[in-house]
Amino acid sequence: MTLFSPQAGPEAPAAVTPDPTVRVRLLVAYLGAGFHGFALQPGQRTVAGVLVSALERHLRHTVELVCAGRTDAGVHAWGQVVSFDARHDVDLDRLARSVNRSTSPAVVVRAAARAAPDFDARRSATGRRYRYTVLNTPTADPFRASTAWHVAAPLDVAAMRLGCDPLIGEHDFSSFCRRPDPEASLVRVVRDARWVDEGGGVLRFEVEASSFCHQMVRSVVGTLVDVGAGKVRAGEVSGILRARTRAAARTLAPPHGLCLWEVGYEPAEGWPG
Amino acid sequence: MTLFSPQAGPEAPAAVTPDPTVRVRLLVAYLGAGFHGFALQPGQRTVAGVLVSALERHLRHTVELVCAGRTDAGVHAWGQVVSFDARHDVDLDRLARSVNRSTSPAVVVRAAARAAPDFDARRSATGRRYRYTVLNTPTADPFRASTAWHVAAPLDVAAMRLGCDPLIGEHDFSSFCRRPDPEASLVRVVRDARWVDEGGGVLRFEVEASSFCHQMVRSVVGTLVDVGAGKVRAGEVSGILRARTRAAARTLAPPHGLCLWEVGYEPAEGWPG
Numbered sequence: 001m002t003l004f005s006p007q008a009g010p011e012a013p014a015a016v017t018p019d020p021t022v023r024v025r026l027l028v029a030y031l032g033a034g035f036h037g038f039a040l041q042p043g044q045r046t047v048a049g050v051l052v053s054a055l056e057r058h059l060r061h062t063v064e065l066v067c068a069g070r071t072d073a074g075v076h077a078w079g080q081v082v083s084f085d086a087r088h089d090v091d092l093d094r095l096a097r098s099v100n101r102s103t104s105p106a107v108v109v110r111a112a113a114r115a116a117p118d119f120d121a122r123r124s125a126t127g128r129r130y131r132y133t134v135l136n137t138p139t140a141d142p143f144r145a146s147t148a149w150h151v152a153a154p155l156d157v158a159a160m161r162l163g164c165d166p167l168i169g170e171h172d173f174s175s176f177c178r179r180p181d182p183e184a185s186l187v188r189v190v191r192d193a194r195w196v197d198e199g200g201g202v203l204r205f206e207v208e209a210s211s212f213c214h215q216m217v218r219s220v221v222g223t224l225v226d227v228g229a230g231k232v233r234a235g236e237v238s239g240i241l242r243a244r245t246r247a248a249a250r251t252l253a254p255p256h257g258l259c260l261w262e263v264g265y266e267p268a269e270g271w272p273g
Numbered sequence: 274m275t276l277f278s279p280q281a282g283p284e285a286p287a288a289v290t291p292d293p294t295v296r297v298r299l300l301v302a303y304l305g306a307g308f309h310g311f312a313l314q315p316g317q318r319t320v321a322g323v324l325v326s327a328l329e330r331h332l333r334h335t336v337e338l339v340c341a342g343r344t345d346a347g348v349h350a351w352g353q354v355v356s357f358d359a360r361h362d363v364d365l366d367r368l369a370r371s372v373n374r375s376t377s378p379a380v381v382v383r384a385a386a387r388a389a390p391d392f393d394a395r396r397s398a399t400g401r402r403y404r405y406t407v408l409n410t411p412t413a414d415p416f417r418a419s420t421a422w423h424v425a426a427p428l429d430v431a432a433m434r435l436g437c438d439p440l441i442g443e444h445d446f447s448s449f450c451r452r453p454d455p456e457a458s459l460v461r462v463v464r465d466a467r468w469v470d471e472g473g474g475v476l477r478f479e480v481e482a483s484s485f486c487h488q489m490v491r492s493v494v495g496t497l498v499d500v501g502a503g504k505v506r507a508g509e510v511s512g513i514l515r516a517r518t519r520a521a522a523r524t525l526a527p528p529h530g531l532c533l534w535e536v537g538y539e540p541a542e543g544w545p546g
Contacts (some may be wrong), residue, residue: 012455028413029414029415029416031415031416031418076415076416078416092540096412100412100413104412104413104422105413105414105418106415106418107415108412108413108414108415109412110412139373139377139381139382139383140373140377140378140381141302141381142302142303142304142349142376142378142379142380143304143349143351143420144303145304145378145379147416150378214382
């Protein structure tokens, strides 16, 4: 019996990643509620913790997971992408089914594919798209409570749209980001930022950038909702951006309205979209 | 200080319903998860329990709640209707806001209105419409996990539609109902029963009847999904209905796909729709 034989019992110890290996990418969806965010944290239920444990149980070797966007506690994902190494003869359909049997519906593997040996879910990404949903109705909606920020005060969507304009392009987003490392650059390129009025009070913020810094989308949404509520003028957004200090943007939108929608890569065979 | 003065402290004892009174109707939405159904049960968190306690706290008198449809544990409602008596000078906008402050977003009062003195949420209802959502995709969807039944096996929607036909009209629905009282009639009039294909694997069952007996929609959906999966032929549904025994319909769809969508009444002033 080899170390990685599927006949090995559940008590078989996890081994290091075998050689030769193949790089695997997964498309993953999850609801943020019930998780302390994506990243592994000892003693906490995290998305990476649940995924790694299901992957290791199936693969019988340790897994080093890389993800495209480390979502915070409460933040959802429809199009999270992760990569890791598995042994070269892994059956990806079986792997996806096996993981889904143990993690679904909290965490769902939507697709699995072999990737180029140098593919890295984080570093190979050419862009990320987030969606933030605001429910702007006098009363809340139980069916949207876990995925939309309920704002009861009427919002001026036209003003919120004006407030988006200064954000497009390459800027230092220090005003809208939590800075974990004082040396890190917070310059980012925002390619798209707009509000879609879905009707029925549902306002969806779509934003795409090369990458985002920590809490950037929630901070931008908090400021734009302040614009919609008349607490900040649309013309002030540009000044808040130029201030380059976190103190300038006062409102942080709650995490449960945010969803990592899609991660962009160079087109690849066997990958959806 | 009178017994019903708004100045009475929170420690004021609940009094019986005052005289003169007004009949009040509320339109209520809730997500079934987290509740042991609608009806009051000692020691259990129920929708009626949460509502009555919020109403009594605001009104300072006891409330006898009547509802249009007693939903089971796990079943949702978008358009549940309840009625009760309050003192004649009750401010319904304040009442709705006060209840929503304590029950939202788990339970939301969508509308509140005065009703005719003989209005009864259950007995005055002329019809009920339920929706049942099936997600027919190979993998589950975390965002629909609490409101749709995930069925991975491919379903034949055309066959499921054929299976609806024998259900329309006045029938004894004993095969599809839990019979709590052996003497009770299980004859019901089904006015509409159809599958709407929303795309993306979302199949919505719409059913309207004068009233429903216990577990009727879930039992009908279970049988129609058996038809879609090829376990039961569409032509057999008529025989299952005529058998008038619960043993004939084998599959009960889970509660979380079901939602009490709308309750019909004679048109009334100050009421939405």
